[in-house]
Amino acid sequence: MSLTGHGPGAVRLRDLSFAFVARGGGSLPVLDGVDLAIPGGGIVALVGPNGCGKSTLLRVIAGLLEPARGEALLDGAPIDGPDPRIGLVFQEPRLLPWRSAADNITYPLELAGWPAARRRERLAALSDRVDLDPAVTTSRPAELSGGTRQRVALARALALEPEVLLLDEPFSALDALTRERFDLELLRLWHRAATTIVIVTHSIPEAVLIADRVVVLSARPARIVADIAIDLARPRTIEALDDPAAGRASRRIRAFLEDDDGEPTEHRTTAASVRTELAS
Amino acid sequence: MTRVAALSIVVAFAVFVLVWKAIVVVSGLPPFILPAPETVAIRFVGAWRDGTIEPHLATTLVEVGLGFAVGVALALIAGYGLARSVWVERLLSPYLVAAQAIPILALAPLLVWWFGNGLLSKVVIAALIVFFPVAVATMVGIRSVDARLLELGRSLRATRRQVLLTLEIPAALPNILGGMRVGVTLAVVGALVGEWAGANQGLGVLINLARGSLFDIPLMFATLVTIALVGIVLYLMVVILERRLVGNR
Numbered sequence: 001m002s003l004t005g006h007g008p009g010a011v012r013l014r015d016l017s018f019a020f021v022a023r024g025g026g027s028l029p030v031l032d033g034v035d036l037a038i039p040g041g042g043i044v045a046l047v048g049p050n051g052c053g054k055s056t057l058l059r060v061i062a063g064l065l066e067p068a069r070g071e072a073l074l075d076g077a078p079i080d081g082p083d084p085r086i087g088l089v090f091q092e093p094r095l096l097p098w099r100s101a102a103d104n105i106t107y108p109l110e111l112a113g114w115p116a117a118r119r120r121e122r123l124a125a126l127s128d129r130v131d132l133d134p135a136v137t138t139s140r141p142a143e144l145s146g147g148t149r150q151r152v153a154l155a156r157a158l159a160l161e162p163e164v165l166l167l168d169e170p171f172s173a174l175d176a177l178t179r180e181r182f183d184l185e186l187l188r189l190w191h192r193a194a195t196t197i198v199i200v201t202h203s204i205p206e207a208v209l210i211a212d213r214v215v216v217l218s219a220r221p222a223r224i225v226a227d228i229a230i231d232l233a234r235p236r237t238i239e240a241l242d243d244p245a246a247g248r249a250s251r252r253i254r255a256f257l258e259d260d261d262g263e264p265t266e267h268r269t270t271a272a273s274v275r276t277e278l279a280s
Numbered sequence: 281m282t283r284v285a286a287l288s289i290v291v292a293f294a295v296f297v298l299v300w301k302a303i304v305v306v307s308g309l310p311p312f313i314l315p316a317p318e319t320v321a322i323r324f325v326g327a328w329r330d331g332t333i334e335p336h337l338a339t340t341l342v343e344v345g346l347g348f349a350v351g352v353a354l355a356l357i358a359g360y361g362l363a364r365s366v367w368v369e370r371l372l373s374p375y376l377v378a379a380q381a382i383p384i385l386a387l388a389p390l391l392v393w394w395f396g397n398g399l400l401s402k403v404v405i406a407a408l409i410v411f412f413p414v415a416v417a418t419m420v421g422i423r424s425v426d427a428r429l430l431e432l433g434r435s436l437r438a439t440r441r442q443v444l445l446t447l448e449i450p451a452a453l454p455n456i457l458g459g460m461r462v463g464v465t466l467a468v469v470g471a472l473v474g475e476w477a478g479a480n481q482g483l484g485v486l487i488n489l490a491r492g493s494l495f496d497i498p499l500m501f502a503t504l505v506t507i508a509l510v511g512i513v514l515y516l517m518v519v520i521l522e523r524r525l526v527g528n529r
Contacts, residue, residue: 062435082435094432098450098526108436111446 008075009040009085009163009196011061015070017221018056030056032221033070040075040163043190043197045207047253048217054200055091057222058166061198062088074164084112087162087195091169093149095141101152102137108159126155129192131185147178154186158193167199171206180238183209187236204253208246209236216256226256315498323498324505332486332499333506339481341510343399343471347406348464355411355463356456359418360448376412384409384470388477397478405477406470410463417459421452457522464514468507483507 016034019027030053038044046054059065063082072079095104106119130151171179207214216226232240297317304316327333361368395401433443475484490500
């Protein structure tokens with residue numbers, strides 16, 4: 001019952017290739033013919049071996065890197081640079097240390113030229129959206145916990161009401177329990193805003209819990225080796241991971257990852273994933 | 281400032297005066313070599329009352345202020361260019377190093393010859409001496425801007441101007457202010473060196489007058505005290521600015 005196929009935020013990657021130019025003049029291929037269609041409002045998780053090019057793929061979608069071949073489309077039009085319809089959450093919160101949490105959240109609005117009164121209005125809505133305690137918005141990032149900092153980063157990514165939210169291992173620095181809570185909050189957020197979500201993760205349980213589809217990438221240069229649909233009803237809770245369908249999906253993802261020649265992928269073992277493994 | 285810090289400054293000053301007085305008493309040096317602290321204090325107050333120091337101080341302060349402002353302004357532009365453009369760095373570095381290698385003392389007479397006895401030559405000399413530390417600090421500061429923050433700016437489609445104002449300058453500010461702290465005391469040195477090389481008014485001129493035609497050694501000491509106070513006050517002003525701008529990071 002996901003909201004796929006409707007509304008804006010459809011991302012289409014067509015035969016996408018990318019290579020970094022090496023110092024000697026040669027090139028290092030990172031993406032090799034990636035073909036992917038994500039319907040508007042869909043959630044796709046990208047998993048793959050370390051250094052396989054997941055983050056690079058995300059940066060191409062974000063318009064920060066230009067593909068060598070192929071194209072990335074948003075709602076049918078080529079993405080030819082950073083776009084306000086695309087929000088980005090990085091692996092680290094990446095906050096401006098000299099600004100308060102509030103001024104970090106409204107930074108995109110400031111750059112877009114919003115007057116201060118409107119920014120303040122929007123700040124309240126955004127803090128509410130990501131469950132940020134309004135009392136901490138006057139604090140500097142250094143005074144906040146890791147989780148709160150990432151909450152601020154999430155609010156900042158939502159500031160311009162993007163159609164697509166790209167998340168690059170957003171919760172990997174958080175402890176297991178906090179991470180689970182953030183995964184579920186991300187889902188609640190999605191139910192309200194219905195943005196397309198592309199999330200890069202190393203955690204199979206996280207991918208299964210969040211996504212409609214888990215896309216497995218090969219070692220560099222990344223190709224898509226599997227596109228696995230997650231048949232779990234929404235709204236999902238943490239118990240969704242106890243569902244046999246979740247166990248089956250996890251095992252398939254793991255099999256594809258271990259098939260690959262790349263480094264073994266670190267995967268987090270939660271109580272839930274142990275339970276599903278024991279049950280199988 | 282805490283009470284302990286304030287007290288320690290008072291104690292340090294008291295010890296300095298007492299040691300000075302002890303040296304005067306024990307050595308029996310004549311007042312035209314080393315006047316007693318109270319003699320200097322009386323002369324200091326007197327010279328202020330009769331308006332001996334004031335015009336000279338005003339002249340020097342204008343020289344220091346303008347020299348510092350011009351030096352800092354040029355250094356900010358040059359430092360930014362050095363950090364962001366390989367070509368600017370290649371073109372400018374040899375001159376920067378050369379300017380640093382030639383002592384300002386050796387250059388001052390030439391600059392006074394070129395720019396005259398008045399304000400202009402002092403501003404040029406002070407600006408020149410302020411320039412180097414501030415330019416280097418600016419360059420280091422701009423280069424130290426986190427590349428990940430610049431990527432964030434790019435993803436938010438920040439313009440060149442917005443990147444400068446919201447990312448580069450705030451990130452480089454601690455370095456720049458550190459350079460300005462060094463620069464402001466050097467600006468005083470520059471103004472005095474310029475006055476020594478040729479001037480009609482200024483604290484450097486007053487030192488020469490007190491030692492020479494006036495032969496008023498306590499006045500020379502009183503002028504020295506004034507110069508020290510100028511340096512300390514200007515330094516503290518930069519420190520306060522620094523606290524206000526970057527203190528709560």
